[in-house]
Amino acid sequence: MITARGLTKRYGDTTAVDTIDFTVAPGTVTGFLGPNGAGKSTTMRMVLGLDRPSAGSVTVNGRSYRDHPAPLREVGALLEAKAIHGGRSAYHHLLWLAKSNGIPRRRVDEVIGLVGLDEVAGQRAGTFSLGMGQRLGIAAALLGDPDVLLFDEPVNGLDPEGIRWIRTLIRNLAADGRTVFVSSHLMSEMALTADHLLVVGRGRILADTSMAGFIAENSTEHVYVRSPHGARLTEELRAAGWRVEATDDGGLAVYGADLEQVGAMAGSHGLHLYELRKIQASLEEAFMRLTAESVEFHAGVPTVPEPAAAEATTHLTPAGV
Numbered sequence: 001m002i003t004a005r006g007l008t009k010r011y012g013d014t015t016a017v018d019t020i021d022f023t024v025a026p027g028t029v030t031g032f033l034g035p036n037g038a039g040k041s042t043t044m045r046m047v048l049g050l051d052r053p054s055a056g057s058v059t060v061n062g063r064s065y066r067d068h069p070a071p072l073r074e075v076g077a078l079l080e081a082k083a084i085h086g087g088r089s090a091y092h093h094l095l096w097l098a099k100s101n102g103i104p105r106r107r108v109d110e111v112i113g114l115v116g117l118d119e120v121a122g123q124r125a126g127t128f129s130l131g132m133g134q135r136l137g138i139a140a141a142l143l144g145d146p147d148v149l150l151f152d153e154p155v156n157g158l159d160p161e162g163i164r165w166i167r168t169l170i171r172n173l174a175a176d177g178r179t180v181f182v183s184s185h186l187m188s189e190m191a192l193t194a195d196h197l198l199v200v201g202r203g204r205i206l207a208d209t210s211m212a213g214f215i216a217e218n219s220t221e222h223v224y225v226r227s228p229h230g231a232r233l234t235e236e237l238r239a240a241g242w243r244v245e246a247t248d249d250g251g252l253a254v255y256g257a258d259l260e261q262v263g264a265m266a267g268s269h270g271l272h273l274y275e276l277r278k279i280q281a282s283l284e285e286a287f288m289r290l291t292a293e294s295v296e297f298h299a300g301v302p303t304v305p306e307p308a309a310a311e312a313t314t315h316l317t318p319a320g321v
């Protein structure tokens with residue numbers, strides 16, 4: 001369990017983390033989602049005692065990191081920037097970490113096997129590829145068999161096989177009953193791994209919700225229809241019990257009905273249609289809407305909204321012909 005209360009970090013004039021409260025519960029994967037510069041890494045560094053809060057507190061299993069006598073046995077972490085002595089072999093890097101926390105040597109062999117680095121354990125860590133480095137970082141995180149695990153952007157730069165491996169590992173750690181806190185700036189990644197979602201922007205919590213709740217709330221579907229008989233069609237659709245809203249471009253958004261129902265309704269009244277399609281808001285769009293105000297760095301070119309991912313377009317010839 002990780003508990004933050006009024007947690008704040010200022011760097012000069014920048015407030016990287018702004019009075020946040022949250023709890024990360026055991027047995028679930030909690031996704032920590034936010035755009036670049038939102039304060040995710042800073043928060044994680046404070047959990048790990050690598051940065052001192054300007055105000056407030058954060059504890060792991062009821063104590064601050066520094067107060068745990070063998071912290072690697074309580075919390076394991078894979079941080080964005082790896083602090084590995086490049087000249088040391090993977091094995092000796094892990095052995096040194098293990099010794100510093102009273103962890104037996106056999107556990108080093110165990111974690112090397114667990115992350116699939118057996119064949120390169122004797123190689124200097126400085127020669128490792130990004131994927132191998134991530135695996136070594138994860139081996140270090142798992143070394144003390146801790147109940148609480150933090151992963152800062154663990155899939156960054158990995159190939160598809162590595163990404164799948166990390167996702168499965170993260171899910172299994174939570175299924176074991178551990179507390180798993182994973183950051184990402186990609187909603188799509190979170191949707192695949194997290195049970196719970198903590199969204200941050202400019203150092204503040206924007207949402208603290210179950211993943212299922214976020215999906216239910218934000219991936220609403222509706223039917224878009226455009227007709228020269230908009231007023232009449234609106235009347236008929238409303239009479240059938242569906243909610244209808246006019247859109248900015250002169251079309252109609254119909255909620256609660258499916259494509260076939262709207263098409264049949266228009267056809268049965270001889271109303272021509274110019275366009276009929278299903279619109280599904282993607283989770284990525286929902287995340288972008290939520291964090292739009294708090295994005296620190298916007299690209300210098302006008303952004304064109306991407307078409308919704310699951311959009312079925314049906315162009316009809318005039319109905320009833």
Ligand SMILES: Nc1ncnc2c1ncn2[C@@H]1O[C@H](COP(=O)(O)OP(=O)(O)OP(=O)(O)O)[C@@H](O)[C@H]1O
Nearest residue numbers: 011014016034035036037038039040041042043185
């Ligand atoms: N050591 C530091 N000194 C000064 N400012 C810092 C420092 N570390 C972070 N910041 C600032 O704090 C804010 C939050 O940064 P942080 O790295 O926590 O964001 P993040 O959510 O991890 O972003 P990213 O997705 O890019 O990793 C940013 O404005 C950043 O510039």
Ligand SMILES: [Mg+2]
Nearest residue numbers: 040041042080
């Ligand atoms: Mg970061």
